[in-house]
Amino acid sequence: MTTITTIAYLLSSILFILGLKDLSSPKSARRGNLLAMVGMLMAIVVTLLDKEILHFSFIVIGLIIGSAIGVIIAKKVEMTAMPQIVALFNGLGGGASAFVALAEYFRSNGVLEKSTTVSVVISLFIGALAFAGSLVAFGKLQGFFKSIPVVFKMQKSLNLLLFASFITLSVLVVIYPANSTGLLAILAVALLLGILSVLPIGGADMPVVISLLNSCSGLAAAATGFILSNNVLIICGALVGASGMILTRIMCRAMNRSLSRVIFGAVGGSVVGDVQKEEERKVIRYTEEDAVMVLESAESIIIIPGYGLAVAQAQFVLHELVKTLIDKGDKKIRYAIHPVAGRMPGHMNVLLADANVPYDLLFDLGDINDDLQNTDVALVVGANDVINPAARGDKQSPLYGMPILNADKARSVIVCKRSLSPGFSGVDNELFYEPKTMMIFGDAKDSISKMVKMLTS
């Protein structure tokens, strides 16, 4: 590697770091992304000019195909589909690292330094794991197959067995690097483990899984950097690895779930709560008309969107409602966003931004929660677990300890919801039975459209 290449790699690393720094504010974020793009372009061009590269035909074919597919996907994707697209890209990145590890191994005919062989094994394993896991996550989110947790007996033991065989195979490969069978076996184990560990994970746990896979693809890139003694790969891989880990931790905390429980638990879907009890209790149904009257007389409204909003594609008409209400009178209307309101970290903010909601109306859980008690109406659309008061008070509840939005403290609560069915946690929600709560059942998009019509007519 020439001095110029090394210096250029350093410059692109600096650009990546500055780019990430700019992402700390919505004002500078777009510039940050641009800086990272420039950094990437610089690293690529410098690599192509390096004399290590002798044949360009494969590279050109690869770049053209890859760019075309990348552009098409990026232009066409709907904002609701963002989690699966990030999962897909992520998987491809991991897969690329695994391919590079294999290619470098075959290029050397197995004659590698011990430390390089270790890096090959790690890069191959994490890369292939991220690839397979991300594709399963993609499939689940896209609805190719059921997003409910797939659980079978001996699942944990099988995963453990696979991991143990990975360790054994790695030791063998490092001792006898000339035999490629071991490496291919590691590839198979990693793919299988990737599939098996994401299959049992349910839809609402996806934010954690995607963050974790993101971290994996970063670490795989870093491991590839160790193989090639390439510092820009090591730096970028570490940055992304750290980012994924932090987001994973934030998501786990927001769901009150430890990482091991997400991966090994498959908690979702288990119906807790007494069915008998539910039947006895009556919920009073309200109409859209009742809701409009309450909303019109309210001075302050906080909207709490959940994933149900995205499913019903109601974010656009919801913003319509907000605009109509503001036009009609001087109201303070804000959105309260729970960290796990979407299917990936920050997803709800993107969906609302897509519906032209200004980002200064979007508030994070910690910033707005204390204001809910001074608010006239909390309008809940398609959210359930994230407003369940049991998380605060009921020590028996599986939700206990999860940070929630205190919708129950608002003076009145309007809940738009498809049915009374419990949320992902399977826990009944006390709030729905409270006298100050108005339940409006039905498709959120229809209900809110009706409200807008009543307000404008």
Next chain:
Amino acid sequence: MIESLLVSNYIFVLALFVGSELISKVPPLLHTPLMSGTNAISGITLVGALISAGAGHSWVSAILGMLAVIFATINVVGGFLVTDRMLEMFKKGKKRG
């Protein structure tokens, strides 16, 4: 060799810390663009793919390298473009409406 490995480890660990510092300052509002942006950055493995595909030692590694180039390019190009699309929407938010 051992020395360069040590240096690589230094760089790796320090970059992990820089990453943690940077990311913890990103508000939840921007977590999705952050994720797709860092995701595109992890496509830096494209640099490794280019070396594998272009070094021309054997057919096997050239083909593997080309596959790696395709995968990583989708990751990089798609990732940055989709991030830009999202961040553009957040910009529009500046005018109140």
